[in-house]
Amino acid sequence: MTGMIDLRSDTVTRPTDAMWDAMREATLGDDTLEGDATVQALEQEAAALLGKEDALFVCSGTMGNVLATLVHATRGGEAVLDQHAHMANSEGGGVSRLAGLFCRTIASHRGEMDLDLLSDNVRGGYSRYGEPTAMVAIETSHNAAGGCVQGLEYFSRVAGVARERGAALHLDGARLFNAAAALGVEAREIALYGDSVTFCLSKGLSAPMGSVLLGSREFIERARTLRRTIGGGLRQAGIMAAAGLVALRTMPAKLADDHRRTLMLWERLRENTRVEIDRVAPQTNILRLAVPDGRAENHARWLATQGVAVRASSPQAMRLVIHRHIDDTAIDTVSNAFEALPG
Ligand SMILES: Cc1ncc(COP(=O)(O)O)c(C=O)c1O
Structure with missing residues (x-):
């Protein structure tokens, strides 16, 4: 090309010169032995920026989303996603195949699920016919809907339904910083609605690879173990995290x-x-x-x-x-x- x-x-974006410099000069360790200082710096900085307790550097957006699903799915049950969600259509069926959740999709327009339908489909407990909803997921900006961004009011209403029924809310924010720029808010003002959030360093932010999964300390501790389970434990990952740090600091603007x-x-x-x-x-x-x-x-x-x-x-x-x-x-x-x- x-x-x-x-x-x-x-x-397809290539690393910036500053990213190449940072990669060359990164302090490295073994991320699954003693830890890699550059990865830790990225995780801490991302968590602070997005107002979450902790963060985990992962290989891709798909890996972040599947880890979130695996953690939220511990008690089994169902996942509720919009019918055009990337997680439902383009991630190899990980929600069901890896995390074992029945995937219930809801009609959506411009990335917004119909809130009445959502409310009808999020189950608060066991019934004669089904298991509770383990996770509701939303996506912003919305890829299949042409990059559109729902309003904060929408996120708040979806979070309200999820919370009321005891389900976790995962935010697939592969392009979270694009969404924040479009709404004219800080990314943390969107991230606050998700119990867990994924964002990608490797898309418009131009890093060569990597995404970050965020959530509570306990959530990330479990996701870290599960990252190992699915083969996502990296070694001198600081080379990539160094580019990610430059991406996080310089590219959203x-x-x-x-x-x-x-x-x-x-x-x-x-x-x-x-x-x-x-x-x-x-x-x-x-x-x-x-x-x-x-x-x-x-x-x-x-x-x-x-x-x-x-x-x-x-x-x-x-x-x-x-x-x-x-x-x-x-x-x-x-x-x-x-x-x-x-x-
Ligand atoms: C909305 C959304 N979520 C998740 C992903 C997956 O990211 P990755 O390709 O890094 O696995 C993408 C990729 O385009 C996406 O658009």
Whole structure:
């Protein structure tokens, strides 16, 4: 993909120079023996920043989400997620396969579950027909819903339902800092609603790998053991944590640039007759396009010949993700390429 304008995901971002320097100079230990000082620094800093008691460095967002589910699932039962949640659709079925929870999905619009349906489906205890809900999960920003961000009022209402029924609330905040930038709040103001929270260092924050799982001290202690169970105990993980620390300290403030450019591209693509774009302006860095003629894969192949890499998520849909390697000139090139799509 060298030389391409790569809009397939914000996970394609490369480490910054400061990250490379930090990786080279990191103080290292063995994270599953005596501990790795750089990993510990990242965990402590992330916990303090997000207002949680403790944190755990994990390999990926999926690993953070599955560990949260495993901890919350100790008593068995069900998981309640929105029907378009990444955890329900794109994480290899870990909620059920690894954590053994029945996965109950709720109709949602723009990443918001219908609150009446949610209330009807979160079970507070055992009944003749089912087990209690162990975990409710929410996602922000919402990947499948085009990066949209629900309001704090929504998080508070979902947390209220979960709490009232004794279920844990997990927040899949793979792009939590994008959500915070869109709402104009500190990330901790969103994180406070989750009993557990995952955020990714490896997406718009540009670190080469890693995510952070946060929660109470007791929750993280259990997650740490379970990370070992699933083979996520790393050794000189400080190399990656060093890049993660730079990401955490320096990158959230830059996400607004990605959001501004996403809006620029949306404005240009609104004029395009070959694709249909959401009428509602994007809030963060993801654009989902409908391709009514069913030629999304053809279009993606042709765009690649013009130096633009996009993902056709189905014959009728494409996803474009803006990140720090996409500048204003690239936005121009991309919109011109879309305008020139062959008929
Ligand atoms: C909302 C959401 N959650 C979780 C993940 C999983 O992250 P990872 O790819 O690091 O496992 C993603 C990845 O795109 C995501 O978009």
